[in-house]
Amino acid sequence: MIDAFTQRSRIAYFSMEIALRPEIHTYAGGLGILAGDTVRSCADLELPVVFVTLVSRDGYLRQSIGEDGRQIEQPDPWEPERWARPLGAKVAVAIEGRDVWVRPWLYRHKGALGYEVPVLLLDTMLDENAPQDRDICRSLYGGDSGYRLNQEIVLGIGGYRLLRALGFEIETYHMNEGHSALLALEMLHGHRHLNGNTAEHAGYDPEVARQHCVFTTHTPVEAGHDRFPYDMVEGKLKGVVDIAALRAVAGGQDLNMTRLALNLSGYVNGVAKRHAEISRQLFPGYRVHAITNGVHVETWTCGSFAQLYQRHFPNWGHEPEVLVRADGLDDAAVWEAHRRAKLALLNRIAQETGSSLSPDTLILGFARRMTGYKRLDLLFSDLDRLRALAKTHPFQIVIAGKAHPHDEDGKRVIQALHRRKAELAADIPVAFLANYGMDLARLLTSGSDVWLNTPLPPLEASGTSGMKAALNGVLNLGVLDGWWMEACIDGTTGWAIGDADLGTADDDAEDLYRRLEGDVLPLYYGDRARWIWMMKQSISKIASYFNSQRMMRRYASEAYLR
Numbered sequence: 001m002i003d004a005f006t007q008r009s010r011i012a013y014f015s016m017e018i019a020l021r022p023e024i025h026t027y028a029g030g031l032g033i034l035a036g037d038t039v040r041s042c043a044d045l046e047l048p049v050v051f052v053t054l055v056s057r058d059g060y061l062r063q064s065i066g067e068d069g070r071q072i073e074q075p076d077p078w079e080p081e082r083w084a085r086p087l088g089a090k091v092a093v094a095i096e097g098r099d100v101w102v103r104p105w106l107y108r109h110k111g112a113l114g115y116e117v118p119v120l121l122l123d124t125m126l127d128e129n130a131p132q133d134r135d136i137c138r139s140l141y142g143g144d145s146g147y148r149l150n151q152e153i154v155l156g157i158g159g160y161r162l163l164r165a166l167g168f169e170i171e172t173y174h175m176n177e178g179h180s181a182l183l184a185l186e187m188l189h190g191h192r193h194l195n196g197n198t199a200e201h202a203g204y205d206p207e208v209a210r211q212h213c214v215f216t217t218h219t220p221v222e223a224g225h226d227r228f229p230y231d232m233v234e235g236k237l238k239g240v241v242d243i244a245a246l247r248a249v250a251g252g253q254d255l256n257m258t259r260l261a262l263n264l265s266g267y268v269n270g271v272a273k274r275h276a277e278i279s280r281q282l283f284p285g286y287r288v289h290a291i292t293n294g295v296h297v298e299t300w301t302c303g304s305f306a307q308l309y310q311r312h313f314p315n316w317g318h319e320p321e322v323l324v325r326a327d328g329l330d331d332a333a334v335w336e337a338h339r340r341a342k343l344a345l346l347n348r349i350a351q352e353t354g355s356s357l358s359p360d361t362l363i364l365g366f367a368r369r370m371t372g373y374k375r376l377d378l379l380f381s382d383l384d385r386l387r388a389l390a391k392t393h394p395f396q397i398v399i400a401g402k403a404h405p406h407d408e409d410g411k412r413v414i415q416a417l418h419r420r421k422a423e424l425a426a427d428i429p430v431a432f433l434a435n436y437g438m439d440l441a442r443l444l445t446s447g448s449d450v451w452l453n454t455p456l457p458p459l460e461a462s463g464t465s466g467m468k469a470a471l472n473g474v475l476n477l478g479v480l481d482g483w484w485m486e487a488c489i490d491g492t493t494g495w496a497i498g499d500a501d502l503g504t505a506d507d508d509a510e511d512l513y514r515r516l517e518g519d520v521l522p523l524y525y526g527d528r529a530r531w532i533w534m535m536k537q538s539i540s541k542i543a544s545y546f547n548s549q550r551m552m553r554r555y556a557s558e559a560y561l562r
């Protein structure tokens with residue numbers, strides 16, 4: 001069953017999370033969504049890639065909101081038996097001196113034209129493992145830093161060994177973030193044994209790994225870069241890795257997974273042009289390329305727009321570039337497709353929250369991981385100003401997003417939002433949809449009228465939800481950061497908040513209100529024809545370029561075929 005894949009796969013893509021489908025809870029946010037869109041594009045383009053991730057049986061978290069507006073988290077289990085098959089192969093990795101056996105599940109993703117892409121979901125829930133080791137692949141981003149290191153050992157070292165045990169002959173290893181960087185170390189280790197060297201006589205030779213490794217960094221936010229103290233690493237990996245040699249390639253202070261990946265990769269990239277520039281400043285001395293993210297157009301286009309595209313551009317799913325001609329679509333048909341998407345969102349809001357929003361009033365949508373730098377609170381920084389705006393031109397706000405269980409700031413943002421919602425109740429309808437995931441993302445990025453993005457620059461590496469919005473004719477209103485710096489043509493594809501230089505928070509809030517008052521709301525209610533013209537500009541200019549097919553062609557030609 002795996003043979004067809006072992007023979008043709010030449011590239012292995014490692015990611016802590018992958019969003020394969022809504023029922024498979026092996027993802028938390030944008031990183032996993034990007035990995036999932038990568039799987040889907042590899043199937044479309046017939047790229048010989050095998051994916052490796054963790055099975056994460058309990059998912060990331062299931063979110064509900066308590067009476068006090070606080071987030072309540074529960075496990076979010078899924079059933080591997082329903083979607084994947086266990087493979088017979090298994091390998092052992094020694095952690096704290098115990099053998100931890102790792103076994104993969106095989107999930108097969110089939111593209112629209114029938115090409116299948118294999119995804120290996122690593123699991124340690126095996127009878128032969130000590131009880132404390134069985135749960136290593138249970139909870140995505142759960143537990144403490146020792147638990148995280150265990151997961152990264154299983155992903156990097158376990159994943160690398162499994163591919164070899166299964167007979168894969170991999171030429172290129174792509175590390176999606178630093179979580180899997182131990183694979184590069186394992187590669188060096190294996191190489192050193194082959195040469196018969198011992199720890200005393202030779203350090204690692206990074207060149208060996210650089211020929212085979214590609215590293216994509218995804219965030220300039222410090223918490224996004226894992227670091228582990230060397231005494232912890234030594235306790236877990238004594239005898240498995242050579243700590244002295246590791247220090248030379250992974251940082252002298254502590255094991256820095258980003259540093260390790262940077263040192264052992266022959267090709268490094270950021271996920272937008274601005275992000276690559278910022279990464280070069282963060283990591284001086286490394287050559288950081290830019291490959292701007294994209295989204296899988298077929299996955300993120302709602303039903304009504306999919307029908308419209310199908311009528312005019314039969315090949316749009318396979319070749320989203322053809323949407324460059326969407327600016328010629330019929331106005332009434334575009335508006336009708338949008339109205340249907342909006343009604344679907346309103347239905348869901350009514351079902352889940354009991355509030356009925358109006359289809360004739362503008363919806364401002366915002367859905368993100370709830371964490372400080374995404375600045376959901378910017379919109380609510382002056383409630384009187386918001387109320388005054390709504391008196392002249394009414395609008396409604398729809399929000400979704402989870403906070404990481406350890407992110408107290410993020411949780412405070414959610415709680416504060418629920419207070420704002422109550423304070424605004426008489427003037428502006430605000431709806432919060434709990435448990436943001438692929439399903440809700442699809443509804444929200446197609447059913448809103450305007451998609452709001454207000455990160456603190458330069459911390460948004462790329463952002464992809466705005467791309468999903470654009471290909472559904474939803475107009476972006478966003479701070480100039482990440483992908484939006486490349487996609488925003490003000491007044492044509494959407495609107496900018498702030499300017500390209502790094503401004504201050506106060507200015508951004510003022511600018512946000514000014515754009516709503518002076519541009520967005522008057523256009524929506526006063527010049528529908530121009531609004532629809534912008535929708536079509538946004539579809540044609542953004543969907544034709546910010547798609548994951550274009551992204552994967554670039555990875556293939558620039559990173560994989562070096």
Ligand SMILES: *Cc1c(COP(=O)(O)O)cnc(C)c1O
Pocket residue numbers: 028029030031033367368369436437438441442462463464465466468
């Ligand atoms: C697209 C998506 C994201 C990423 O959105 P950003 O704009 O990058 O914050 C996160 N979570 C889900 C569920 C998504 O679908």
